[in-house]
Amino acid sequence: MTDRDFIPVRIAVLTVSDSRSLADDRSGDTLVARLEGAGHILAARAIVTDERAEIAAQLRIWIADPGVDVVISTGGTGLTGRDVTVEAHHEVYEKEITAFSTVFTIVSMQKIGTSAVQSRACAGVAGGTYLFALPGSPGACKDAWDEILVKQLDYRHKPCNFVEIFPRLEEHKRRK
Template sequence: MAHLTQRSFVSLNIAVLTISDTRTFDTDTSGQTLVERLEGAGHVLIDRGLVMDDIYQIRARVSQWIADPQVQVILMTGGTGFTARDNTPQAVLPLLDKQVDGFGELFRQVSLAEIGMSTLQSRALAGMSNGVLVCCMPGSPGACRTAWDQILLSQLDSRTGPCNFVAHLKPQFEQALSACEARS
């Protein structure tokens, strides 16, 4: 199995999307937390966005990135709670080919030690779509740190064994183009 044999680091192209009715890029501490962590781990921020907590704005941006041959991972922060304006799960679920059930379960488990039973109100989720891993996290810097440090850092590292998500992602655009040219 290829996902068991990859042991050199592979830098991934990651897009970050913040869902908020009130934040701007200047005040987006959650999105910035994800950017700092992914770049610190050696990955590439391929794009960054901020949209209102509106199902159709969220779907439009995520769909654009899912179709983009360069985007391999989408990290989303915000809109996963229970208020009337928390629409991220409803927006994202129809776009997923497969849901990664363990992501939300594990996120709630590891955040239990940090925030107690309030973790029950998190609707964190993840899934795969068109070879892109889409991860939806709560909209606080602490939640983003928890998700990155406890789950995503290792699962987006090709050296993590026995398996990680890297083998399931679409190849980077340049790699795919080279493979096509080699076959021609």
């Protein structure tokens, strides 16, 4: 039992794909079902094509939106020429959460073995908003949510979690 109350987080889901629509976005659907099932709020949802400028522009819109605390993107984290989500994320990050990639790889190794090496999943912070870039498969979205994000986006999780430091993400902007 914890001495803390649950705090719902407002999460935007971004699917990066040249071929998906809301009608067949299984990875986006997986994330929405999991975040809502955990008690969080779907703040927004969009699908953009595999274009770096378009991805970065959508991230910036949500970073500037006070109604969005977290953005989770799915798709475009692989190695092919069209996979530019990671580059778009890095373009907007103020700070990268480098351990996220490592932990995601460890989780993936347990599920898909050495194929995990082909993912470039990443995470960072910009404008007080957490940003996570996940692979475009429902399985990878389940793994990232079930093994990492469900815990780190839960204020009750100890010894520490992302929610408890929300107020301090932009402390450098306060007057001294």
